[in-house]
Amino acid sequence: MKTVITSKGDSFDSPLDPRFGRCAWFCLYDEQTGEAEFMKNDSVDVAGGAGTRTAEKMIEWNVKKVISGDYGPKAKDLLDRFNVQLVIMKNEDKTVGEIVGKLKERSGD
Amino acid sequence: MIREITVLSGKGGTGKTTVTAALAALAKTTVFSDCDVDAADLHLLLHPEIIEAYPFESGWKVSIDKDVCTSCGMCAEACRFNAIHLHHGSFVVDPYQCEGCRLCERICPVSAITSQRSMNNFWYVSDTRFGPLVHAQMGPGEENSGKLVTTVRKKAKEIAEDLNFSLILNDGPPGIGCPVISSITGVDTVVMITEPSSSGLHDVERLVGLTGKFNLETFAVINKYDLHPEMGRKIEKKLATLGVPLIAKIPFDENMVNSMVWGKTIIEFDPNAESTRILRGIWETITK
Amino acid sequence: MSYKIAIASGKGGTGKTTVAVNLYNVIAKYHEQDVLLVDCDVEEPNDLLFFSGAKRLDGEVVSHRVPELDLDRCTFCRKCSEYCEFNAITVIPPVKFAAVNPDLCHSCGACLYACKDHALVEKRVGIGELTRYDIGLGAGLVEGKMNVGLALQTPVIRYIKDKTRDFNGIALYDAPPGTSCSVVSTVADSDYVILVTEPTPFGLHDLRLAAGIAREMGKPFGVVVNKTGIGNNDLYEYLEQEGIALLAGIPFKKEYAEKYAGGALLSDAYGEYEAFFKTIANNILKSKGL
Structure with a gap:
């Protein structure tokens, strides 16, 4: 299963980016292979519809779970429609590495 | 918080x-x-x-290259914002009417139209x-x-x-x-x-x-x-x-x-x- | 003949x-030409509030064309979404999903050129209301109002201006506040612009911006200073330095403010107030031989 964590930077030390549509980077984590990959979000600068554009990408990548801080109504609708699980993390202090660690632990159980 | x-x-x-x-x-x-x-x-x-x-x-600033334009008028016809006018025999874009949809740029048969991001803010x-x-x-x-x-x-x-x-x-x-x-x-x-x-x-x-x-x-x-x-x-x-x-x-x-x-x-x-x-x-x- | 004055x-x-409302009142009373008031402040149209005896004549839905997708024809090629500068079309090929978001659509028609499969057909979608009122004197009021929560001021303004373009007389366009694109589209095909300001640092700062737009658009313009007596003299110095016409100065009086707050037409209530507007009307219209 693939999970995306919105990230402020391109490494595990980066904190979670609380904005979904206009997050700086994505960390795409594949539970099966245990591999994580960082990708730049090119929707950061669009004038309108950033959330929908980003949601579109999640569905295209066949992501089943997204971990972020906030989702706009339009992005939420689209992600719900394709049964993508939305996790809201209010604790912004966590790094992407810590979150991936948690995911690994859980899949190891 | x-x-x-x-x-x-x-x-x-x-x-x-x-x-x-x-x-x-x-x-x-x-x-x-x-x-x-x-x-x-x-x-x-x-x-x-x-x-x-x-x-x-911010928005796009669109311009038409006079030397390339053949004055076919396709852009002016396609523009829904009435932003392209014939001015002294050549087509020009009125920046105040233009919405920046770039349709004109895409349909121009001779690629005479280009747009750049405005850096006015x-x-x-x-x-x-x-x-x-x-x-x-x-x-x-x-x-x-x-x-x-x-x-x-x-x-x-x-x-x-x-x-x-x-x-x-x-x-x-x-x-x-x-x-x-x-x-x-x-x-x-x-x-x-x-x-x-x-x-x-x-x-x-x-x-x-x-x-x-x-x-x-x-x-x-x-x-x-x-x-x-x-x-x-x-x-x-x-x-x-x-x-x-x-x-x-x-x-x-x-x-x-x-x-x-x-x-x-x-x-x-x-x-x-x-x-x-x-x-x-x-x-x-x-x-x- | 038609003469269009934008008030910004x-x-x-x-x-x-x-x-806007007092100038309308005075032109309707004392000038031969027919006069029409067009409220282009589509986010918060307020002109109507000053005409207590107004009667609604008719109204129409302000709409624009938004594409609808025919999923049986769509091949999910994504070309329409690439053409759309406003991110209003979502296409996800692997799951055969495509949808249009009407709130973001600017109705430019680019997607129709993009689609080679005839999968897009335009339908009219309501974005506001246009209402015509009989307000006693003059040709009446045309009010534009945008639906709450949309960001489509310009299309609503374009629509109401199109509907009043052929008016044969003096048309007064009450513009939205500010200096953004919706103001520009109100001022766009006017013959004259009245800029209203007050003699305070805020008023002067914002007048500079507004005057900059009027100049860049090549529109003749003049300034009405409202609430004279408050603030300071910097504004007048600016007008003189720049050679900008001062159409009239209207003093700040607590009784005016009270009357205004109650929604009264001051030019009906006070002879001296009416005189300010006679001056403004004459200043603008005389030079045009109107």
């Missing part, structure tokens, strides 16, 4: 910026942001010292006597202030996080459109500044219609209350029906205007004024 | 609406 408060007014000229500046004078460990990016005025009272300046990309991080301020300057006739509002607020949040400040105070834009939505998305509290006039009454209703769609707490203040007490009472009633608490009534005070002339807030200009006392009360209520 | 102000609350 950083709390975020936005001051709104619906109609312009109710004293929103004057009130915001006065609240800024009372605030501690607060970052200020001027979201009223179309004709921003807060800087006239806060006198920011600019530390960082950033250009802000700037946003700044500044220091003021009350704390850090993020503000912007939009080029006249520029579009897209909703995105600029988002940029300004994002920076204010970052600064608050870095300095470990607990509060962000936004001076919101007038109206009820896109920039207003951008200025209240995700904030905790909205303070509506209205005035006792029939337009004020009308705007309160439209504005609450919008803020009601968001999960936030809304307070109302009637400024220049004594200019028309009867209309003031009508607004009070309206607010009660809408379930918006009225937290203060500020009387008309010529010193509010005089303080502006001196580039000061009323708190500094006249510390003992009745309006100063009321503004202190407002600040206490909204930051409780 | 960089800053909100300077009295732009006051100037």
Whole structure:
């Protein structure tokens, strides 16, 4: 299963980016292979519809779970429609590495 | 947790910026942001010292290369905004009508049309006597202030996080459109500044219609209350029906205007004024 | 003959609406030409509030064309979404999903050119209302109002201006506050611009911006200073330096403010107030031989 964590930077030390549509980077984590990959979000600068554009990408990548801080109504609708699980993390202090660690632990159980 | 408060007014000229500046004078460990990016005025009272300046990309600027254009007229026909006209025998784009959809550029058979991002807007991080301020300057006739509002607020949040400040105070834009939505998305509290006039009454209703769609707490203040007490009472009633608490009534005070002339807030200009006392009360209520 | 005057102000609350409704009143009373008031402040139209005896004549839905997708024809090629500068079309090929978001659509028609499969058909979608009122004197009021929560001021303004373009007389366009694109589209095909300001630092700052736009657009313009007596003299110095025409100065009086707050037409209530507007009307119209 693939999970995306919105990230402020391109490494595990980066904190979670609380904005979904206009997050700086994505960390795409594949539970099966245990591999994580960082990708730049090119929707950061669009004038309108950033959330929908980003949601579109999640569905295209066949992501089943997204971990972020906030989702706009339009992005939420689209992600719900394709049964993508939305996790809201209010604790912004966590790094992407810590979150991936948690995911690994859980899949190891 | 950083709390975020936005001051709104619906109609312009109710004293929103004057009130915001006065609240800024009372605030501690607060970052200020001027979201009223179309004709921003807060800087006239806060006198920011600019530390960082950033250009802000906005709409497309489209141009037609005269030497390549064959004057076939396809672009002018396709343009739904009536933005392409024949001028002295060649086609030109009227930037004031153009919406930046780039259809003309895509359909031109000889690729004579190109577009570039306009770089007419700037946003700044500044220091003021009350704390850090993020503000912007939009080029006249520029579009897209909703995105600029988002940029300004994002920076204010970052600064608050870095300095470990607990509060962000936004001076919101007038109206009820896109920039207003951008200025209240995700904030905790909205303070509506209205005035006792029939337009004020009308705007309160439209504005609450919008803020009601968001999960936030809304307070109302009637400024220049004594200019028309009867209309003031009508607004009070309206607010009660809408379930918006009225937290203060500020009387008309010529010193509010005089303080502006001196580039000061009323708190500094006249510390003992009745309006100063009321503004202190407002600040206490909204930051409780 | 037709003559179009746009009334604008960089800053909100300077009295732009006051100037528009009172100028209308005075032209209707004392000038031969027919006069029409068009409220282009589509986010918060307030002109109507000053005409207590107004009767609604008729109204129509302001709409624009938004594409609808025919999923049986769509091949999910994504070309329409690439053409759309406003991110209003979502296409996800792997799951055969495509949808249009009407709130973001600017109705430019680019997607129709993009689609080679005839999968897009335009339908009209409401974005606001246009209402015509009989307000006693003159040709009446046309009010534009945008639906709450949309960001489509310009299309609503274009629509109401299109509907009043052929008016044979003097048309007064009350612009939205500020200096953004919706103000520009109100001012766009006017013959003259009145900028309303007040003699305060805020008023001067915003007037500079508004005057900049009027100049860049090549429009002749003049300034009405409202609430004279408050603030300071910097504004007048600016006008003189720049050689900008001062059409009239209207003093700040608490009784005016009270009357205004109650929604009264000051030019009916006070002879001296009416005189200010006679001066403004004459200043603008005389030079045109109107």
